[in-house]
Every structure is written in structure tokens, then in C-alpha cells.
Amino acid sequence: MSLSKREQAHLERLLGRTLTEACETAKAQLPGFQWLTHEVDYQRFPASLLVTWVFDTEASRQAALLAGQDQRMNELTGMALAEAGIHLEQVERHVSCDSEQACQRSHAGDWQARLARRRGRH
Numbered sequence: 001m002s003l004s005k006r007e008q009a010h011l012e013r014l015l016g017r018t019l020t021e022a023c024e025t026a027k028a029q030l031p032g033f034q035w036l037t038h039e040v041d042y043q044r045f046p047a048s049l050l051v052t053w054v055f056d057t058e059a060s061r062q063a064a065l066l067a068g069q070d071q072r073m074n075e076l077t078g079m080a081l082a083e084a085g086i087h088l089e090q091v092e093r094h095v096s097c098d099s100e101q102a103c104q105r106s107h108a109g110d111w112q113a114r115l116a117r118r119r120g121r122h
Helices: 005-029 058-066 069-083 100-107 111-119
Strands: 033-039 050-055 095-099
Touching: 005 033, 005 069, 033 111, 050 058, 050 100, 050 111, 058 069, 058 095, 058 100, 069 095, 095 100, 100 111
Parallel strands: 050 095
Antiparallel strands: 033 050
16 A cells, blocks of 8 residues: 555554554553554555554563453554554554563663664564
């Protein structure tokens, strides 16, 4: 799916708004959840879309996953994407979890470097 620069900018604004709503909802529901971010390569859209949910610590991240909260993250992500007009068959393939603690430990808190490394695997 090839998008013009104008369409890309419009989609970025929509994603920013809808994912911010998902983030605020999650902050109230998921202990230790801090923020989320998304990345996309529009040359490979929507396959390249990746939403990363960030927790404060690895313990919080693990507790959320053990409690099945990944389903809630997938649900909130899917709702946000649908609201932005993006429909994915397997939302869970576009969602990942991370933690501030892990980023600090392995990348000295440099999220750009950490996310760039992850992009190479997606």
C-alpha cells in the first residue's frame, strides 16, 4: 500500500491521537505501564507497523504478561488502529512490550537506539 506524503502525515496525526487515548486508558488499568510508541515504514505499511508498550520495570512487564494483560494491550491497540482506519487481522503481531529498566540496562536509556535495534527484527 503506497501512501502519499499527505496521506502519511494525516495517518500519523490519527495514530498519534488514537494511540494517546489507548495509552491514557492503559495507565489507569495496567500497573506499571508508563507509555507507548509506534513506528512504521510507510514503504511496507501496514506490515511494518509496530506499537511498543513500555512498563517501568521488567517485574511490572512480566506481571502484566503473566496476568494476561497482553490481551488488553492488543485490544486497546486494535481499537486505536481501527479508529484510525487501520484494520489488521493479527494485531498481536504488531504489538510488543518493553520496560524502562531493560532499556536503561542495555542501551543506557537511549530509546532511539533500542527501537532501531528492534526494527531490524520486525
